[in-house]
Amino acid sequence: MQSNEPYIGSVRFFKNIIFLCCILGVLIPTGLALRWRSRAKTAESLLAQNAVVLTGEEDEAASEAEAASAETEPEADSSDEQEPLSYQLLYPDFYAPTPLPDIEDAGKIIYLTFDDGPSDRTDEVLKILDEKGVKATFFVIGREDETSIQRIKKAAAAGHTIGMHSYSHDYEKIYTSVEDFLDDFYKLFVILRDEAGVIPTVFRFPGGSLNNYNQGVYKEIIAEMLRRGFRYYDWNLSAEDAAKKSPSASTIVEGITSYSAQKKHGVVLMHDSAHCKTTVEALPALIDTLREQGFDFAPLDRTVRQVSFHYRSASNQS
Ligand SMILES: [Zn+2]
Incomplete structure (x- = not known):
């Protein structure tokens, strides 16, 4: 019965090879699809639980209703038995010190925020804020020299919030994957914690939460950072002051205050960068005008309702 033909190279050998390929062809895609689905599901459920709010005045009422309902809804799927994703195990000390608090309604408040610092402008900004009795938020990047660390400490000691804005500010690097994002933000977190003595609990995405670089990963990043308490x-x-050629001080004041009047809650983007001379010049009049419009000022903390880009539609970025 047994053929003398060697097995390797025989018809039976090739039949077996083809059979094996068919089996693998089904198993591998199925496995990948299941894994991808469970990751997507985790991200979606975290986003839903944490009531990410849409931006834009016209959306404000709707988003608040949505946020309120999301807050009162029982957790639909707490699925604690789910195996942790590999990046959830990274950097076990990269957590906010306390769990995420609920959002509180704080009234008519402006949150001034300064990105990309500290810089040679930080001291001037701090001086004006101090003179005006205003607390603000600094979303800082990875500057480790002694002067920068002192500026961060000084801002924190004055009662301003220090938030994270990435170590490298390199879009291509940080938005490659959730792991790359965590790796970069953790580096900044450690500097702030160990050098400046500040444990940040809020952050701002370079380029905003939805931008041309992060569309494939932003949902997972948001979910993972919320899970870590940030x-x-x-x-x-x-202030539209990110470009090297900044607008004039009066343009900055007008640009912001012509839109702020109809808002209940404003988060103002400005930059703490060497080129932002006019931002500093605009600051006193900006604060005065916003006060005239009935706003108080506060630094951000995690109880503040989020203002965030529309994350369901990638085309709606401002
Ligand atoms: Zn920035």
């Missing part, structure tokens, strides 16, 4: 803030008012 809340992020986009903005609904801007």
Whole structure:
């Protein structure tokens, strides 16, 4: 019965090879699809539980209703038995010191935020804020020199919030994967904690939470950062001072205050960068005008309702 033909190279050998390929062809895609589905599900459920709010005045009422309902809804799927995702095990000390608090309604408040510092402008900004009795938020990047660390300490000691804005500010690097994002933000977290003595609990995405670089990963990043207790803030008012050629001080004041009047709650994007001379010049008049409009000022903390870009539609970025 047994053929003398060697097995390797025989018809039976090739039949077996084809059979094996068919089996693998079914198993591998099925496995990948299941894994992807469970990751997507985790991200979606975390986003839903944490009531990410839409931006834009016209959306404000709707988003508040949505947020309120999301807050009162029981957790639909707490699925604690789910195996942790590999990146959830990274950096076990990269957590906010306490769990995420609930959002509180704080009234008519402006949150001034300064990105990309500390810089040679930080001291001037701090001086004006102090003179005006205003607390603000600094979303800082990875500057480790002694002067920068002192500036961060000084801002924190004055009662301003220090938030994270990435170590490298390198979009291509941080938005490659959740792991790359965590790796970069953790580096900044450690500097702030160990050098400046500040444990940050809020952050801002470079380029905002939804931008041209992060569309494939932003939902997972948001979910993972929320899980670690960090809340992020986009903005609904801007000094438009990111470009090297800044607008004039009066343009900055007008640009912000013409939109702020109809808002209940404003998060103002400004930059703490060497080129932002006019931002500093605009600051006193900006604060005065916003006060005239009935606003108080506060630094961000995690109880503040988020202002964030519309995350359901990638086309709606401002
Ligand atoms: Zn930035």
